[in-house]
Amino acid sequence: MLLDILNLIGVIACAVTGALAAGRVKMDWFGVLIISNVTALGGGSVRDILLNNYPLPWVQDPYLLIVTAVCSFLTILIAQFMFYLKTIFLVLDAIGLVAFTLLGAQAALQMGYGIILACVAGVCTGSFGGVLRDLLCNRIPLAFKAELYASIAFLTTIFYWFMLQVGVATNLAVIIAVVFGIGFRLLAIRFNLSLPVFDYDDARFKHITWLERGLRKFSRKARIAYNEQENFKEHPSNQVATAVSEAIQTAVEDKEDITIAVTVSNEQEVIAIDVSAKEQKEEPSETEGEEQEKTSEQASSVSTSTSSASTKDKGQD
Numbered sequence: 001m002l003l004d005i006l007n008l009i010g011v012i013a014c015a016v017t018g019a020l021a022a023g024r025v026k027m028d029w030f031g032v033l034i035i036s037n038v039t040a041l042g043g044g045s046v047r048d049i050l051l052n053n054y055p056l057p058w059v060q061d062p063y064l065l066i067v068t069a070v071c072s073f074l075t076i077l078i079a080q081f082m083f084y085l086k087t088i089f090l091v092l093d094a095i096g097l098v099a100f101t102l103l104g105a106q107a108a109l110q111m112g113y114g115i116i117l118a119c120v121a122g123v124c125t126g127s128f129g130g131v132l133r134d135l136l137c138n139r140i141p142l143a144f145k146a147e148l149y150a151s152i153a154f155l156t157t158i159f160y161w162f163m164l165q166v167g168v169a170t171n172l173a174v175i176i177a178v179v180f181g182i183g184f185r186l187l188a189i190r191f192n193l194s195l196p197v198f199d200y201d202d203a204r205f206k207h208i209t210w211l212e213r214g215l216r217k218f219s220r221k222a223r224i225a226y227n228e229q230e231n232f233k234e235h236p237s238n239q240v241a242t243a244v245s246e247a248i249q250t251a252v253e254d255k256e257d258i259t260i261a262v263t264v265s266n267e268q269e270v271i272a273i274d275v276s277a278k279e280q281k282e283e284p285s286e287t288e289g290e291e292q293e294k295t296s297e298q299a300s301s302v303s304t305s306t307s308s309a310s311t312k313d314k315g316q317d
Contacts, residue, residue: 002174003103010096011064013089014040015071016082018133023079025137035133036072037065043129047104047121051111090189091182098181101126101153102174105160119157126153148188151195156181 018039022032041064044057058064075082082089104125108118127143127150134141143149159180163173187193 002171002178003099003106006095006099006178007103008067009092010099011040011067012071013092013096014129015068016075016089017093017130018068019072019075020079020082021133021137023076029073029076032072032076033069035136036075037068038136039129039133040064040068040071041129042132043100043125043127044104046128046132047107047125050124051108051113051117051121053107053111091186094182094185094189095178097126097149097153097185098156098178100129101156101181102160102177105157109161109164115158115161118161119154122157123150123153126150126156145197147192147194148185152181152185152188155184 015036018036019032021039022035027035037058041058048054048056101122104121104123105118107125108121113121130143130149131141134143156177160173160177163176164170168176
């Protein structure tokens with residue numbers, strides 16, 4: 001009984017969303033009617049065709065066609081107010097998703113299928129109506145690229161099956177699964193939750209084998225290393241490092257104290273390097289000291305002989 005009520009709510013919500021999708025691509029009234037019916041009843045039809053379960057839901061209960069037709073035409077009449085009812089219909093859409101999912105899972109389990117086909121039936125019933133709607137409207141299905149939708153149908157089916165396995169009563173399991181699925185769907189809308197996106201650009205990998213990619217990678221690394229080696233002396237920072245290292249090496253070899261001043265202007269790429277050595281007084285070596293002593297002794301002897309000669313000349317006078 002609960003699922004029947006939720007199923008009716010889901011049919012109404014899906015019929016309205018289908019009519020709005022048809023209006024966005026400017027279909028006529030007949031197109032709006034078809035898209036509404038496909039959105040509301042397409043998921044259950046796909047499920048029963050896959051499970052070979054006949055008659056189809058809308059064939060067994062034709063009143064569903066009347067409900068979807070009324071909803072589609074009412075949507076046309078109140079389309080200008082739909083913007084203000086957006087939140088309400090998001091909640092109704094979440095209810096419909098969960099209700100359709102549980103109905104599909106129950107149908108598969110009652111027919112004796114296992115959890116795998118139950119998940120397939122639940123996902124088809126819950127999301128394939130929207131997939132058919134988007135395909136007929138020439139759009140990529142929102143279930144494949146927007147926030148979590150089909151994934152919630154899958155997780156709700158798993159959750160419902162698990163509760164049945166642990167012995168929870170069917171009605172209680174349905175209520176808990178409904179709360180779980182609706183809450184999860186609303187959280188996905190609120191926080192924009194989605195699965196990771198696979199981004200593949202065929203042009204980047206066309207006609208490139210794994211060997212070619214490896215060779216290109218190796219040649220690119222070799223070319224980068226060669227360019228770095230060739231441009232080492234031209235780079236401003238490398239010029240500074242080279243000049244400073246050469247100045248330090250020269251100073252170490254000559255045992256001199258040096259002063260290095262480096263000025264770098266990043267905007268104009270100008271580098272000024274001033275390397276100057278302090279003058280030092282050279283200490284005389286031992287050989288030079290001996291020569292100086294000999295020279296001084298010779299000078300003193302010369303001066304002594306000169307003074308004695310002058311004294312003799314004065315005595316003779």
